[in-house]
Amino acid sequence: MAHLAAGLARRWCPSSLQVVNFPVVQLHVSLRAMRASHTEFENAMNQVKLLKKDPGNEVKLKLYALYKQATEGPCNMPKPGVFDLISKAKWDAWNALGSLPKETAKQSYVDLVSSLNSSSKSSGQVEPRADSKPPGYETLVVTSEDGITKIMLNRPTKKNAMNPQMYHEIMLALEAASKDESSITVLTGSGDYYSSGNDLTNFTDIPSGGVQEKAKNGAILLRDFVGCFIDFPKPLIAVVNGPAVGIAVTTLGLFDAVYATDRATFHTPFSHLGQSPEGCSSHTFPRIMSPSKATEMLIFGKKLTAREACAQGLVTEVFPDSTFQKEVWTRLKAYAKLPPNAMRISKQVIRNKEKEKLHAINAEECSVLQERWLSDECMNAVVNFLSRKAKL
Ligand SMILES: CCCCCCCCCC/C=C\CC(=O)SCCNC(=O)CCNC(=O)[C@H](O)C(C)(C)COP(=O)(O)OP(=O)(O)OC[C@H]1O[C@@H](n2cnc3c(N)ncnc32)[C@H](O)[C@@H]1OP(=O)(O)O
Numbered sequence: 001m002a003h004l005a006a007g008l009a010r011r012w013c014p015s016s017l018q019v020v021n022f023p024v025v026q027l028h029v030s031l032r033a034m035r036a037s038h039t040e041f042e043n044a045m046n047q048v049k050l051l052k053k054d055p056g057n058e059v060k061l062k063l064y065a066l067y068k069q070a071t072e073g074p075c076n077m078p079k080p081g082v083f084d085l086i087s088k089a090k091w092d093a094w095n096a097l098g099s100l101p102k103e104t105a106k107q108s109y110v111d112l113v114s115s116l117n118s119s120s121k122s123s124g125q126v127e128p129r130a131d132s133k134p135p136g137y138e139t140l141v142v143t144s145e146d147g148i149t150k151i152m153l154n155r156p157t158k159k160n161a162m163n164p165q166m167y168h169e170i171m172l173a174l175e176a177a178s179k180d181e182s183s184i185t186v187l188t189g190s191g192d193y194y195s196s197g198n199d200l201t202n203f204t205d206i207p208s209g210g211v212q213e214k215a216k217n218g219a220i221l222l223r224d225f226v227g228c229f230i231d232f233p234k235p236l237i238a239v240v241n242g243p244a245v246g247i248a249v250t251t252l253g254l255f256d257a258v259y260a261t262d263r264a265t266f267h268t269p270f271s272h273l274g275q276s277p278e279g280c281s282s283h284t285f286p287r288i289m290s291p292s293k294a295t296e297m298l299i300f301g302k303k304l305t306a307r308e309a310c311a312q313g314l315v316t317e318v319f320p321d322s323t324f325q326k327e328v329w330t331r332l333k334a335y336a337k338l339p340p341n342a343m344r345i346s347k348q349v350i351r352n353k354e355k356e357k358l359h360a361i362n363a364e365e366c367s368v369l370q371e372r373w374l375s376d377e378c379m380n381a382v383v384n385f386l387s388r389k390a391k392l
Contacts, residue, residue: 197246
């Protein structure tokens with residue numbers, strides 16, 4: 001039997017360093033003095049290989065840590081370097097088990113696998129048909145009423161950080177909204193943030209092709225994502241319900257109107273992250289707010305309040321937080337009653353001249369970023385955030 005730990009390392013690379021500090025109590029260590037037999041442990045190891053559903057990185061790290069603890073005892077490896085993100089996540093997970101006895105780790109491993117098996121059985125009873133409609137969005141809530149399609153970012157516990165799934169789902173939702181009956185489309189966030197921008201754990205899930213491949217795929221994803229905003233044919237409105245960071249700010253330059261609560265802030269900490277502007281902001285921001293104000297935001301990472309962003313032209317109007325939702329939606333419902341074709345055609349007249357240029361700028365920004373993602377400056381900044389040394 002192939003060594004499970006090695007298998008985990010090869011097949012199940014952790015994509016998130018946030019999972020590394022899970023407390024031992026989360027491992028469902030039974031308070032009963034249980035002892036898993038050797039056979040039960042072996043069976044559990046075999047069952048792991050047969051799991052139909054990927055249990056997610058957090059669980060994979062737990063399995064890895066428990067396996068190592070059960071077979072080798074407390075963590076005995078030297079701590080990997082900060083740039084070796086995957087090995088470090090695994091090391092942290094194992095090390096977090098401290099002096100947990102081997103037998104307890106073995107039992108916890110068996111319990112964990114058994115809970116995975118039962119949940120995959122209960123959810124796996126109805127196999128989706130290959131030709132069935134795709135299930136609903138996982139990272140968005142999309143609704144359509146009163147002539148408005150509302151796309152709400154829905155990862156509030158992560159401040160609506162954008163992971164690959166969210167990037168893809170936003171593209172799908174925009175594509176659907178461009179063809180539906182609604183006359184305007186709104187992007188907003190759930191919870192207290194509009195969005196904290198790119199999910200920084202996106203940098204940790206390294207494919208077999210290595211970081212070069214990751215960066216190349218990231219650049220393609222980003223180019224396609226921003227391209228959807230450039231090409232969106234109907235009035236596109238941002239309802240900025242709270243702070244916005246990074247790509248959630250830069251893409252605002254491609255919206256037709258931006259309404260913000262007075263609680264919102266706007267910042268693009270690209271230099272802090274060893275990165276460079278995207279979302280066509282290298283072109284739109286100097287035009288919207290003057291080159292020197294754009295420099296303060298895009299190069300120095302200056303954070304603007306909603307009122308400052310409004311004064312600079314990035315935000316259309318600011319509302320008191322207490323009346324924000326009511327006032328904005330009342331206004332949008334009135335706008336949505338305007339003749340949809342006239343609005344669409346007016347948008348074309350206003351935007352079409354720039355489209356080609358924006359696509360070229362988008363491509364250039366993505367290719368510069370692709371290089372930046374491979375830089376030490378970028379890696380260092382991401383590691384600092386993920387190891388909780390820095391907030392931006
Ligand atoms: C190499 C290939 C890459 C592939 C990329 C694909 C294309 C992407 C292109 C875009 C590139 C860059 C543009 C950007 O968007 S740069 C900006 C990135 N964002 C940030 O730097 C913000 C980081 N977050 C913070 O500084 C803080 O979290 C906060 C937003 C100021 C909020 O602070 P808080 O104290 O109020 O809350 P906090 O406890 O930190 O957060 C709650 C949980 O949410 C998690 N979280 C928040 N933001 C992010 C994020 N951007 N990425 C990942 N996780 C985030 C945070 O970790 C907490 O999680 P947990 O509760 O600890 O599990």
